[in-house]
Amino acid sequence: MALIAILPGDGIGPEVTREARRVLEQVGDFDFEEASVGGAAYRETGHPLPDATLALAKRSDAVLFGAIGDPEFESLERSLRPEAALLGIRKELGLFANLRPAKLFAGLEEASSLRPEIARSIDVMIVRELTGDVYFGEKGQGTTDAGLREGHDLMRYDEAEVARIARVGFETAKRRKGLLCSVDKANVLETSQLWRDVVIEISAEYPDVSLSHMYVDNAAMQLVRDPGQFDVIVTGNLFGDILSDQASMCAGSIGMLPSASLAGEGGLGMYEPIHGSAPDIAGQGKANPCAAILSAAMLLRYSLGMTDAADRIEAAVAKAIADGARTADLGGTLSTGAMADAVLGALA
Numbered sequence: 419m420a421l422i423a424i425l426p427g428d429g430i431g432p433e434v435t436r437e438a439r440r441v442l443e444q445v446g447d448f449d450f451e452e453a454s455v456g457g458a459a460y461r462e463t464g465h466p467l468p469d470a471t472l473a474l475a476k477r478s479d480a481v482l483f484g485a486i487g488d489p490e491f492e493s494l495e496r497s498l499r500p501e502a503a504l505l506g507i508r509k510e511l512g513l514f515a516n517l518r519p520a521k522l523f524a525g526l527e528e529a530s531s532l533r534p535e536i537a538r539s540i541d542v543m544i545v546r547e548l549t550g551d552v553y554f555g556e557k558g559q560g561t562t563d564a565g566l567r568e569g570h571d572l573m574r575y576d577e578a579e580v581a582r583i584a585r586v587g588f589e590t591a592k593r594r595k596g597l598l599c600s601v602d603k604a605n606v607l608e609t610s611q612l613w614r615d616v617v618i619e620i621s622a623e624y625p626d627v628s629l630s631h632m633y634v635d636n637a638a639m640q641l642v643r644d645p646g647q648f649d650v651i652v653t654g655n656l657f658g659d660i661l662s663d664q665a666s667m668c669a670g671s672i673g674m675l676p677s678a679s680l681a682g683e684g685g686l687g688m689y690e691p692i693h694g695s696a697p698d699i700a701g702q703g704k705a706n707p708c709a710a711i712l713s714a715a716m717l718l719r720y721s722l723g724m725t726d727a728a729d730r731i732e733a734a735v736a737k738a739i740a741d742g743a744r745t746a747d748l749g750g751t752l753s754t755g756a757m758a759d760a761v762l763g764a765l766a
C-alpha cells in the first residue's frame with residue numbers, strides 16, 4: 419500500500435491538509451504517516467526540519483505538505499526559521515521542478531480580480547525552478563567600508579540546472595497546447611542571459627513546441643492584461659514564486675492553487691498549496707482547503723499514477739464550486755470543513 423507522508427506545518431497548514439486527507443481516504447486505501455515541520459517542529463524539537471521528518475519523507479511514496487511560517491519565529495537565525503524547513507526539504511529531495519497550474523473554475527469569475535471575460539481565459543501552467551536562483555546562492559549581511567550595513571543574496575544558475583527545468587517546460591507544453599513562454603530578465607541579469615541561451619539551445623530538441631521569451635516585468639503585466647495568451651510559463655525560482663501568487667488572483671483566490679514539486683523521472687514528489695500559513699486567518703476555520711485538495715489530486719496523478727482518482731477529485735472541486743460552495747476568500751461563508759464536505763459530497 420502506498421505510504422503518503424503528511425507534513426501539516428503551521429497556521430492553516432494542518433487545517434487544510436486534514437481535509438485533503440479526508441478526500442484521499444475517500445478515493446483509495448493508503449497508509450498515512452504525519453510528522454511535524456516548520457515552526458511546529460521547532461517548538462517540539464528545536465529544529466524546523468527534524469531528521470525523523472526528512473527520513474519519513476524519503477521513505478514515503480509521496481509527500482503532502484501543508485504550509486509553514488509563523489511571525490513568532492521571524493527573529494530566529496535564518497537556518498532555524500520555518501521557511502528553512504521547506505527550502506531544506508526541497509533541496510534534500512532534489513525537487514527542482516515546481517508545477518503550479520492556474521485555471522479558473524467556472525463560477526469563480528466574480529472572485530477573480532479580473533473582469534469575468536478576461537478571468538475565464540486563464541489556464542496556465544507555471545513551471546518554476548525550485549532548487550536554485552537567489553534562494554540558494556551565497557547570502558549574508560555585513561558592513562561596508564563606509565560603515566554601512568549591507569545585505570546580499572547571490573543569484574546564480576548553472577547550465578545543467580537551466581537545461582533540466584527547460585526540458586520540464588518543453589515536455590509540459592508538448593502535452594498541452596504546445597506554447598512555451600520563458601520568463602526572464604535577460605536585459606539586465608547575466609543569470610537570465612544564461613537562462614535564455616540555454617532554453618534556446620534545448621528548444622532544438624522540441625521542434626513541435628513554439629518558444630517565446632518575455633521579460634518578467636512585462637509578464638507580470640501580460641498576466642493581468644491577457645492571461646489567455648499563456649499556455650506554459652517556465653521561469654526561475656524567484657520570478658515563479660511571485661508570478662504564481664499573482665496568477666492565483668486571476669483565477670479567483672490563492673486558496674485555489676495547488677502545486678507539485680518533482681525531482682524528475684521516477685523521483686519522489688511533494689505536493690502543496692502555493693499559499694502560506696496565513697497567520698491572519700489561522701485557527702478560525704476560514705481557510706479554503708481546495709488548494710490542498712487539488713494538491714492531493716496532483717499527488718495521485720504524478721506520484722501514484724492514479725489518473726482516474728485525480729480526475730474525479732478535480733471534477734468534484736469543479737462541481738462543488740459550480741453548485742455554489744464558497745469559503746470567505748471566494749466571497750462565501752463556508753468553513754474549511756464545510757467546503758471539504760461539499761467536495762466530498764460531489765465526489766460521492
Ligand code: NAD
Nearest residue numbers: 485486487488672673692693694695696698699705706747
Ligand atoms: P500567505 O499565503 O500565508 O497569506 C497571504 C494572504 O492570503 C493572507 O491574507 C491569507 O489569509 C490568504 N490566504 C492564504 N491561503 C489561503 C487559503 N487557503 N484560504 C483563504 N485565504 C488564504 O502569505 P503571507 O501572509 O505572505 O505569509 C505568511 C507565512 O507563510 C509566512 O511565514 C511565509 O513565509 C509563509 N509562507 C509559506 C508558504 C509555504 O509553506 N509553501 C508559502 C507562502 C508563504
Ligand code: IPM
Nearest residue numbers: 487501504505659692693694
Ligand atoms: C512558496 C513560498 C516559499 C517560497 C517560502 C515560504 C520559502 O512562498 O512555496 O511559494 O518562496 O518558495
Ligand code: MN
Nearest residue numbers: 659660663692
Ligand atoms: Mn510563494
